[in-house]
Amino acid sequence: MAAEVICVAVIGLGMAAKPHLAALRQLEGPIRVGGLYTRNAERLAAQAEATGWAAYDSVQAICDDPAVDGAILITPPNAREDLVAQLARAGKHILMEKPLERDLPRAERLVARCEAAGVTLGVVLQHRFRAGSMALADLIASGKLGPIRAVRLALPWWRAQTYYDAPGRGTYAQDGGGVLLTQAVHVLDLMLSLTGPVTEVQALTATTALHQMEAEDFATAGMIFANGAVGSMVATTAAFPGSPESLALDADHGAAVLTAGELVVHWRDGTRDTVGELSATGGGSDPMDFPCDWHRDLICDFADALRNDRPPRITGRAALEAHKLIAAIELSACEGRKIKVQP
Incomplete structure (x- = not known):
């Protein structure tokens, strides 16, 4: 000890x-x-x-x-x-x-x-340490939400060109990529911790005309999960002025939506629960605009x-799961076909 x-x-x-x-x-x-x-x-x-x-x-x-x-x-x-x-x-x-x-x-x-x-x-x-994230993890573990059937992930963030003008920023040599590995990795890791692994992806990545950079500032993918759920994701740093990321899980007993740190659960009986609160997440012009909690x-x-x-x-081993998914998304986008995610 x-x-x-x-x-x-x-x-x-x-x-x-x-x-x-x-x-x-x-x-x-x-x-x-x-x-x-x-x-x-x-x-x-x-x-x-x-x-x-x-x-x-x-x-x-x-x-x-x-x-x-x-x-x-x-x-x-x-x-x-x-x-x-x-x-x-x-x-x-x-x-x-x-x-x-x-x-x-x-x-x-x-x-x-x-x-x-x-x-x-x-x-x-x-x-994973946000109050809403932890509450959703508990709901899933308890079985109250029921089996997850569909997943919707969105990260509509903004980075000004000055962000990518910093030496090495958005390059493969320094960062290993763009929006996927630098920004979306957070919400992809959170998603996987709640849903379990993705088995297959069909993806597209691009660099929009809004940025001069080597790697991608836009990525989208369809996903098939090991538990049978289907899902979609879109992540970008070209969505001015930037909005909070969201993760929605549609399950048998209700729909759970995490928006930044706030969890809203819409139950099938018409009731609604809210945990946490909306907070800055660094999705706009200031990448560090979020609390240290x-x-x-x-x-x-x-x-x-x-x-x-x-x-x-x-x-470190748990963090590899998001890396495996990102690698599959990048390969799918490059080859234009459905790719199996490394188990």
């Missing part, structure tokens, strides 16, 4: 670090931040001064620090493989931003490396997993 106070280091201080740092400030006490590291010396100094946390001069210094239980890794996907190998060799547990890697084979190698080293790998797919709860779960020697709620 790890120490009661879990000590973490933070690696990577770009845009995605904002909710992590805010969450860690709220969690000081049961979780201690051993220090920060990024290759950008100016950014490192500024964040160390702003937070009062120490600055490491290298990843090796984190590996050599006996007080550090694990690292929160917030780098771009193309910077992960060597860092994970270094941390795993040192026996440091890892909580990693999504996606795991730029493609499925790399993601699978990364998960296997952590498993072989005996280190815990958690993944930041925080949509879900990150806070996810980080807290990861620390508790280390403390009690159990898997976190979202393991």
